[in-house]
Amino acid sequence: MENKYEQISLKPGFMKHNGGLLFRNISETEYEFKSTINENHLNAAGITHGGYIAALIDAGAGTSAHRSANGAPCVTISLDLKFIGASKTNDEIIGRTKILKKTNTLIFLFCELFCNDKIIASASGIWKILKVKQSNFGPGG
Template sequence: MSKIYHQISKKPGFMKHNGGLLFRDLTKDKYQFKTKIKKNHINKVGITHGGYIASIIDAGAGTAVYRSAGNKVCVTISLDIKYIGSSKIGDEIIGDVKIQKVTNTLVFMNCELRSKKNKIAIASGVWKKLNKNL
């Protein structure tokens, strides 16, 4: 288990442009990521935009999938998100990822996103392993 979060958004691209994502391994099948909500993540209503929530789940869970697949590149096949609560500027968002199953070609996961004690979203997804490393 790592107590230290590491920035996974080091290369130019969407996630780095949006503030990056911190990540850590907890066990061989449990991972955690986090970020802080900024003004550019907010919609007209004053809460975190659903598209940003989807993006951090895809990036954070995708990193967990990549690591659980032996650092093989994986692509998202499906990502089912249920939006349950909301967050606002200044909130720290934490995502807990549990790898459910790893096969020769697929990885299955569940994720829960929260801020403080408030559940924001839950997700489940399937990734396809590709035969290449980063």
């Protein structure tokens, strides 16, 4: 059974403004996301801007961390990027994230971005799981 991509950029904000992000769960430790490069994502050289690549990885890998943390909010602690290849307008970019380790407070992951089956970027990251205070208005409260 193939998991379908869902649009996760529903609220106004940076990623919705920049075309949105489609996301799907592959397993408990593997996730995929994708986006299509628009003209406004390009740099002066006519290829996808590194800042957009970084934002795409941060959003996709961050959503992976969030999902692996059972929906708890997560924030990026560190993100180490390697720019390997290029992409251009109308290219579909696919990100693949693998959760390497999860503790009670941290998630360690690795992410690769592909365009036309070629790797264009990779990243290692650490996300902090934020503990949300429980409300007194839950079931039975």
